[in-house]
Amino acid sequence: MTRPPFPQWTAAAGDAAFTDPARIAARAGRFERTIRRRNLIEYAAGGIVLVPAALAALAAAWIGEYAFALALGLLAAGIVIVLRNLETRAGNLERRPEEPCIEHLRRQYRRQYEALRSVPAWYIGPFVPGLVLLYGTVTWKSAEALGWRAAIEGMAVPVFATIGAVIAVVALNRWAARRIRARLDALDQLE
Amino acid sequence: MEDAIEQLYREAGRQFAPAIARLARTVERDADRARDLEQEIHCALWTSLARFRGDCALKTWVYRVAHNVAADHVARAVRGPARVPLEEIGELPGAANPETEAAERLVLDRLAELVRRLPRLDAQVIVLWLEGERARDIAEITGLSEGAVNVRVYRVKTLLSSHFDEPKSDESPTEGVLS
Secondary structure, eight states, rough: OOOSSSSHHHTTTTTTOOHHHHHHHHHHHHHHHHHHHHEEEEEEHHHHHHHHHHHHHHHHTTTTTTHHHHHHHHHHHHHHHHHHIIIIIIIIOOTTTTTTTTHHHHHHHHHHHHHHTIIIIIIIGGHHHHHHHHHHHHHHHHHHOOOOHHHHHHHHHHHHHHHHHHHHHHHHHHHHHHHHHHHHHHHHHHO | OHHHHHHHHHHHHHHHHHHHHHHHHHOOOOOHHHHHHHHHHHHHHHGGGGOSSSOHHHHHHHHHHHHHHHHHHHOOOOOOOOOGGGGOOOOOOSOTTTTSSSSHHHHHHHHHHHHHOOOHHHHHHHHHHHTTOOOHHHHHHOOOOOOHHHHHHHHHHHHHTSOOOOOOOTTTTTTTOOO
């Protein structure tokens, strides 16, 4: 350390002190409890989506609609996989604030970049088998009653709307990933 | 183990509590939020000290934790001034407090405002320079090269030069930091 460039800067807050260790240990404990509670809430939110899909699959099986049951079961499995992926890929980083500042920032950017870039694999992919089977089953059941032409015409709007939404999600995430990649490249230029 | 952590924590507090308070008050203009951030840094430091093995100086460890926690805190904030890289800033931004009278105080307020508007690594370098840290130490804390640190400090000195007379002696406010 050398003489500070502005004595007034370093003269400020001269009487500041660290929080008492007992209080800070209690606060650290509260923080961990908050994280656990937040995780529980996220699991509960996932359950709210998962339970109806699973119940619908069971109900379909109960009445003998096995194709629907399988499709809804696959959708429920997709929800489980995506929730798990959200936790492992897009959740909070392990806190390691003692690393050099540029490494800390680079690790955050890299994790965000990987998560955004691979959205089709970990966020959209798990829903594809269930959705394909669900739309196929609905089309097939409609065709039995209305004929294939009417069934396909009826399904065109939801299918294309789904495909459009998927393309939009992938494009937005790719765009965000490119912006983070540019920031990562800029960090490499700094060193 | 707990005793060793407490000892390190108290030692860090003796040496760096004012610097951490200044950091919190620089990145957070609101006094209550600055106090919250200060405690968040204390808490992160307490938790991190269980991993301290003496591979770097306590000062390096404390500053890394403090600056990373402060930067994460700023990144979480929904609102704030747009970030502008140091090389694109032509002059010091206006201070938040127009009532300030003393010339140096005014410049310090404007420096604090500058720090709030800089990208996080630029801001970290400038705050550490204001604390009187050497380029070598700033480089170790931030992970930047000494050259990159020197470039940033030079830019701030250039920004500041219009606010001060030519240095008359070794009392120059910007002298001696990066020899």
